[in-house]
Amino acid sequence: MHRTLARLSKKHGPILFLEFGSRPVLVVSSPSAVEECFTKNDIIFANRPRILAGKHLGYDYSTLVWAPYGDHWRNLRRMASLEILSSNRIQKYAGIRMDEVRSLILRLYKITSKNGDDQFHVVEMKSLFFELILNVIMRMIAGKRYYGEKEGELEEERKFKEVVTETLELSGVRNNVDYIPALKWVGVNKVEKKQAILQRRRDELIQNLIEERKKSISNSSSEERNRTIIDVLLALQENNPEYYTNVMIRGMVQVLITAGTETSAATMEWALTLLLNNPKTLVKAQEEIDMVVGTNRLMDETDIDKLPYLGGIINETFRMCPITPLLIPHESSEECTVGGFRIPRGTMLLVNIWAMHNDPALWEDPTIFKPERFVGPKTENNNGLILPFGAGRRKCPGERMAMRSIPLVLGCLIQCFEWERIGEEMVDMSEGKGLTMPKAKPLVAKCRPRSAMMNLLSQI
Ligand code: HEM
Incomplete structure (x- = not known):
């Protein structure tokens, strides 16, 4: 959809007013129009549209992602920013991230050195990235990780993977019933049924997680009790059970798992894909890490700020492959103007960041992967405006965490291994569907220890 809308914008201009069935939709794709939406009109557009995904997968529009702008959303957002995703807490979990990266490296090392040769081995990276991030998030949320060794663990991990993928597929803005409600009465609405079934599965999985955590903290010390995000939420519930209900806790946990896993994992997958298709950039990144970190120790999070080229790779990946190409839809709560046009109340806003990030009027050679654009001073044709995390009041609260995990994982993989494509041809860059923009075909690559x-x- 982001590509179709970009084509329309190219023909008719960066501010489009469309009608999707009965729903008015504003599509913006220029820096000035986006700025107008998120500065002058930020409060007006801080609402979310009432689409079926929010009803069935957002506990009747009550979770952080789907709640309308107002006191309840403000409170959830404050809770997320201060208690859950604050810089303090993110720092507190640095050890978990490093631990999981070590595990991934060890796993790859075992796979690639099992025959004692120095040949390249083929590895499927999509699941490895997802499992790593799922383990990081699960350890933060519930103090639990999936080793895949104990009976039932693989099964639970598989279920989480499935529900995250399905949630993102069923949360997109392409459900016809959201635009032509009458379809519901003629029985065309298969998506709504799927959403309701999925929500029951998600609910059960999360409730089990909460019960498990309750059991394990009931006999532990007070220090142990404040260890995970579920503990923090349960402590809030103890003080104010009417507001911090079980549904609210389940909603918050679901949002963190859904919003925090696939987004980061898929970005890592796109980044490695782009590096494999541009081997010279991979060599440059390796040289930078060798110079700053060396080969006697593993890169860690304190190195990230000293590695501008690695940062450039990640920004360039966000530019070319923003994982939420239309952000999450917003909605106007009153009439306003954008670019001089009158925008009625109740208009859905889609911000086509993909179009902006790939616009030849804003970027020199936008189809070429050039991490250098983000290194050093900004130039006229490199205005540096990328918005992978959105902007304004509803901007992603997980940015800090993502910007710790993604460079760490990618940097360590580049530091420790040599990477190649599995054949002569370029890695396929086709995009899959849903609210996010995953790679259509899972990334398979060849690697061997350096x-x-x-x-x-x-020694790891
Ligand atoms: C590469 C990683 C990530 C990207 C690119 C990303 C991007 C985004 C974007 C574009 C939005 C919507 C902004 C808007 O509505 O305009 C969003 C919202 C959100 N993200 Fe992220 N995100 C990432 C990682 C995370 C992580 C790690 C978490 C938490 C663990 C998280 C939690 C959320 C939440 C809770 C919202 C909803 C905020 C609200 O509606 O108030 N995200 N994210």
Whole structure:
């Protein structure tokens, strides 16, 4: 949809007013129009549209992602920013992230060195990225990780993976009944049925997680009790059970798992894909890490700010492959103007960041992967405006966490291994469907340990 809307914008201009069935829709795709929406009109557009995904997958529009702008959303947002995703808490969980990265590296090292040769081995990266991020989030939320060794663990991990993927597929803005409600009465609405079934599965999984955590903290010390995000939410519930209901806690946990896993994992997958298709950038990134970190220790989060080229790779990935190309839809709560046009109350806003990030009027050679654009001073044709996390009041509250995990994982993989495509041809860049823009085909790559890192790898 972001590509179709970009084509329309190219023909008719960066501010489009469309009608999707009975729903008025504003599509913006220029920096000035976006700025107008998120500065002058920020409060007006801080609402979310009441689409069926919000009803069935957002506990009747009551979760952080789907709640309308108002006191309840403000309170959830404050709770997320201060108690859950604050810089303090994110810092507190740095050890978990490092631990999981070590596990991934060890896993790859075992796969690639099992025959004692120095040949390349083929690895499927999509699941490895997802499992890593799921483990990070699960350890933060519930103090639990999936080793895939214990009976039932693989099964639970598979279920979480399935519900996250399905949630993002069923949360998109392409459900016809959201625009032509009458379809509901003629029995065309299969999506709504699927959403309701999915919600029952998600609910059960999350409630089990909460019950497990309750059991494990009932006999533990007070220090242990404040360890995970579920503990924090349960403590709030103890003080104010009427407001912090079980539904609210389940909603918050669901939002964190859905919004925090696939987004980061898919960005890592796109980044590695772009590096494999542009091997010279991979070499440059490796040289930078060797110079700053060396080969005697593993890169860690304190190195991130000293690695501008790695930062450029991540920004360039966000530019070319923003994982939420239309952000999450917003809605106007009153009439306003954008670019001089009157926008009625109740208009759905789609911000086509993909179109903006790939616009030849804003970027030199937008189809070329050039991490250098984000290194050093900004130039006229490189105005640096990328909005992968959105803007304004509803901007992503997980940005800090994502910007710790993604460079760490990618940096360590580049530091420890050599990477190649599985064949001569470029890795396929087709996009899948849903609220996010995943890679259509899971990334398969060839890798082997770098000889300069063998010593360190053998000690992990
Ligand atoms: C690469 C990683 C990520 C990207 C690109 C991303 C992007 C976004 C975007 C574009 C939005 C919508 C902004 C808007 O409505 O205009 C959003 C919302 C949100 N994100 Fe993220 N996100 C990422 C990671 C995370 C993580 C790690 C978490 C938490 C663990 C998270 C939690 C949320 C939540 C709760 C919202 C809803 C905020 C609201 O409606 O008030 N995200 N994200």
